[in-house]
Amino acid sequence: MNAIHDNEYGRRLSRLQQTIRNLQADACIISTSVNQFYLLGHIFDGYIYLLPDGEPLLFVKRPAGITGGRVNYIRKPEQLPELLSQSRIELPQRVLVECDSISYSAISRLQSALGMPELINVSGEIRRIRSIKSEYELEQLRRSADIHAAVYRQIPHIYREGMTDIQFQIELEREMRLAGSAGIFRTFGENMEIFMGSILAGENAQSASPFDFALGGEGLSPLLPIGANGTKLIPGTTLMVDMAGNYTPWMSDMTRTFAIGEVPEIAHRAHRLSIDICNAIAGTARPGTPCADLYALAEEMVKKNGLADFFMGTKQQAKFVGHGIGLEINEPPVLAPRSKELLECGMTIAVEPKFVLPAIGAVGIENSYIVQQNGLEKITRYEEELTSLS
Amino acid sequence: MNAIHDNEYGRRLSRLQQTIRNLQADACIISTSVNQFYLLGHIFDGYIYLLPDGEPLLFVKRPAGITGGRVNYIRKPEQLPELLSQSRIELPQRVLVECDSISYSAISRLQSALGMPELINVSGEIRRIRSIKSEYELEQLRRSADIHAAVYRQIPHIYREGMTDIQFQIELEREMRLAGSAGIFRTFGENMEIFMGSILAGENAQSASPFDFALGGEGLSPLLPIGANGTKLIPGTTLMVDMAGNYTPWMSDMTRTFAIGEVPEIAHRAHRLSIDICNAIAGTARPGTPCADLYALAEEMVKKNGLADFFMGTKQQAKFVGHGIGLEINEPPVLAPRSKELLECGMTIAVEPKFVLPAIGAVGIENSYIVQQNGLEKITRYEEELTSLS
Incomplete structure (x- = not known):
């Protein structure tokens, strides 16, 4: 297997961050396997929380043992506001989510947990980035x-x-x-x-x-x-x-x-x-x-x-x-x-x-x-x- | 393979229709493979439209060739209101949908197409029926x-x-x-x-x-x-x-x-x-x-x-x-x-x-x-x- 270039994931994340800025959103939340793998090289049960700039935060339910400065273990999405606040991040007003692949229940619950931000479907845009x-x-x-x-x-x-x-x-x-x-x-x-x-x-x-x-x-x-x-x-x-x-x-x-x-x-x-x-x-x-x-x-x-x-x-x-x-x-x-x-x-x-x-x-x-x-x-x-x- | 009893599907449909009545809903719309198979014995791209009583209507995108009195071929969910009207069925005010399995985009589009009825998540209830x-x-x-x-x-x-x-x-x-x-x-x-x-x-x-x-x-x-x-x-x-x-x-x-x-x-x-x-x-x-x-x-x-x-x-x-x-x-x-x-x-x-x-x-x-x-x-x-x- 070829070694993956260090900048491979950085390049993918920054293309998505450009999209966040273009759409004037405050964050992008990724929870599908395929896009988690694309952005980080591994899959977990939880959310990648990407801001317009900087490193992504990870909110992880499973598996145990993921380490790193910006990893937070959670049981449920309702914990996000407090954890964001601890990281001095405001609740988002406009958030990009994968509406084409995540269930209506899961997105509605996430939206409620975050205080009902405006949702923008990012599925098509990530697919364009990946193309x-x-x-x-x-x-x-x-x-x-x-x-x-x-x-x-x-x-x-x-x-x-x-x-x-x-x-x-x-x-x-x-x-x-x-x-x-x-x-x-x-x-x-x-x-x-x-x-x-x-x-x-x-x-x-x-x-x-x-x-x-x-x-x-x-x-x-x-x-x-x-x-x-x-x-x-x-x-x-x-x-x-x-x-x-x-x-x-x-x-x-x-x-x-x-x-x-x-x-x-x-x-x-x-x-x-x-x-x-x-x-x-x-x-x-x-x-x-x-x-x-x-x-x-x-x-x-x-x-x-x-x-x-x-x-x-x-x-x-x-x-x-x-x-x-x-x-x-x-x-x-x-x-x-x-x-x-x-x-x-x-x-x-x-x-x-x-x-x-x-x-x-x-x-x-x-x-x-x-x-x-x-x-x-x-x-x-x-x-x-x-x-x-x- | 054992022959499937004629009343097998009827029994499953009527249990779900009982749920529609219990929840005082006007209709239940089924589009996941697993529940289509459960209710009808076959899978299609489209919707089973189930009323509180009577036979289900089928709105089918694919495959070609499904026959039956209540089959309507469609290209998109926006055609539902007119086809329902032709069958003298009013647009639903409260509708049961599979919120745990269908994407946010698909359910939102369906809800808009139907004139924004109230949605009730039926995923758990069908799983209880199936259990x-x-x-x-x-x-x-x-x-x-x-x-x-x-x-x-x-x-x-x-x-x-x-x-x-x-x-x-x-x-x-x-x-x-x-x-x-x-x-x-x-x-x-x-x-x-x-x-x-x-x-x-x-x-x-x-x-x-x-x-x-x-x-x-x-x-x-x-x-x-x-x-x-x-x-x-x-x-x-x-x-x-x-x-x-x-x-x-x-x-x-x-x-x-x-x-x-x-x-x-x-x-x-x-x-x-x-x-x-x-x-x-x-x-x-x-x-x-x-x-x-x-x-x-x-x-x-x-x-x-x-x-x-x-x-x-x-x-x-x-x-x-x-x-x-x-x-x-x-x-x-x-x-x-x-x-x-x-x-x-x-x-x-x-x-x-x-x-x-x-x-x-x-x-x-x-x-x-x-x-x-x-x-x-x-x-x-x-x-x-x-x-x-x-």
């Missing part, structure tokens, strides 16, 4: 992508004739874990449940899911309706592999598709188009490129090839072709028709033009890229062609 | 527990001399998945992150974690500080196995501990005390028993045996000895000193008196029980003694 990666973070992403590729190299060895999608997935999950996968796969938002990734075989690729991922799948149980459903891998169908790249905290995202035996010509044609779209986007995208333009480029290529009915699903079609990646698998920016975002240097995006072909399955690829000054750097380096498993 | 299981649900729990035991029977075959905790865990995860584990492991609350369960070996059992589980562990990464951390399984230490029982939607919870070679006498003594506490609780608990009394019983036995310093951790000690189980792993009731809950017939609880012994590791067991009219029915039937792996 621009440092060199250290980019190195983590590249390392994750390299391991991701090494794991996918096991796919031909895992495949056995007559397997089901879930039997295949279980063996791939084991390879992932042996390669250092963290297991949990962090997503943003209330409708993004998944377990370690998605395997889609044959007709199951058409099943619409309730979650906001590119494709669906019925899942094994109505309790988690996404991905593999026990479909047997049979000749003439495809196997799409889109498993998590969580080998470092900064996650890569990569999809590859395999043919079971021989598949119809349209599968090869649509798969080739997916590769071409990725290449076209990679050839066009620069810092400053509107994300909506990249979606439009993909859409135009799809229409020109007469494959619009199969693009990003059939019964339900996702209206995006890519998304930011990082500590969560769905970060800004989003490559969607109505996106107002422009690419910036240091952003990291996954591009996933996919097709679902009735009676065949899903085809296409997904690559992860870093937005560099002179264009996109592809970090998911693994054979892209539709190769046959047998 | 009393039907015969069908108990059958699911028993089935999960039986598979849970069958998977633990593989433990002696998985163990290899010189393994690390995580190498052991990965092979056990594979056995779990092959036996039908759903993978994801649903918890309630903002501080309950975990992946498929916990394996604690040797000194790692002392590491305090930020999460509200019985024990801790450093984890493999500061991104998920819980459980296995790469500790080698060495003679004289223990291996505690507390992996998820998610083989049906209703989860069992079971811990077993194994000695690596020979372990000191205190490990056997503390482990025996854990079994004795489970048996004492099982021998005492009846419908009507205060949960706090069961904690007090455990605590008294621990003190009498001089093991209080090691009970439920060392550096950080959890203040409970058991908890409800079901669709989430931490349901009501909680067996804790300040619990005001009484056991009721049909509740399902896990009892987990555990000890952490410095330089040795964690010992103890956890069993799942059903509260029956005449006492506790143990459903986790698997050897409880501290047996040696070699």
